[in-house]
Amino acid sequence: MTDKHTCKGIAGKIIPAMITTTAVVSGLVCLELLKLIQSKPLESYKNGFVNLALPFFGFSEPIAPAKTKVREDFSWNLWDRFEVKGDMTLKEFLEYFKTEHKLEVTMLSCGVTMLYSFFMGKDKLQERLPKKMSEVVQLVTKAPLPVNKKFLTFEICTTRLEDDEEVDVPFVRYQFRS
Numbered sequence: 167m168t169d170k171h172t173c174k175g176i177a178g179k180i181i182p183a184m185i186t187t188t189a190v191v192s193g194l195v196c197l198e199l200l201k202l203i204q205s206k207p208l209e210s211y212k213n214g215f216v217n218l219a220l221p222f223f224g225f226s227e228p229i230a231p232a233k234t235k236v237r238e239d240f241s242w243n244l245w246d247r248f249e250v251k252g253d254m255t256l257k258e259f260l261e262y263f264k265t266e267h268k269l270e271v272t273m274l275s276c277g278v279t280m281l282y283s284f285f286m287g288k289d290k291l292q293e294r295l296p297k298k299m300s301e302v303v304q305l306v307t308k309a310p311l312p313v314n315k316k317f318l319t320f321e322i323c324t325t326r327l328e329d330d331e332e333v334d335v336p337f338v339r340y341q342f343r344s
Contacts, residue, residue, distance in 0.1 A: 183218065190216055236333045237326060240267070246336045253342040256282060256302055257295040264327065269335065273323040279306050281320075300342040316343045 168176075194214045201210055208230055215224040231243035250262065256274075260282070263269045274282040281302050282294065294302050303318060304310055311318075320338040325331060 187216070187218055190218070234334055236335065237268075237328075242336045244336075248336060248338040249341075250338055251341045253298045253300055255296055255298055259299055263322075263324065267335075268327045269324040269333070270327055271322050271324055272332075275321050276303050276307075276318055279303070281306055298342070299340060311342075317341050 191214075194216075198211060209227060211228055212225040213228055215226075216222070231245055233241045233243050235241040248267075250259070254262065259274075260271050263271050271282065272284045273280065281299075282291075294305070297305065299318070300311055318340045320340055322335060322338055324333055324335050326333055
């Protein structure tokens with residue numbers, strides 16, 4: 167318990183401290199954004215640690231994300247994704263990965279919904295293969311796609327065509343509308 171005068175004194179010190187901290191953080195963020203706009207290399211960016219009570223300003227270099235190697239000519243990190251444009255059929259989508267990336271898609275999902283799998287029944291497979299990807303999503307989820315949505319995110323499980331080895335790959339950012 168404190169009296170009103172002490173409470174106002176404490177509150178009066180908090181607001182300038184918040185404003186000062188916000189100004190410092192905003193300035194550091196703006197410096198990093200300038201580096202981003204100028205396309206500087208990763209080594210020029212800094213992580214900042216600030217404690218104005220001490221006063222302490224510490225900076226460190228961020229580390230690059232770990233790379234996952236799929237084959238000699240293709241590796242990826244957590245910042246990467248496959249970019250696929252155009253509303254293609256499920257069959258065309260599967261063929262695209264075979265021809266462009268030398269990968270066979272064994273499973274395909276959108277969120278929690280399984281759209282395709284290699285062990286899927288023939289009747290479901292024959293129904294879905296000729297449909298556009300957006301139609302398959304609507305069919306399986308039983309919900310229409312929002313009119314303002316242009317992209318879908320797919321998670322895929324794949325195997326390399328050359329040795330039939332299962333490999334991890336990034337998400338697919340699929341543009342079905344322009």
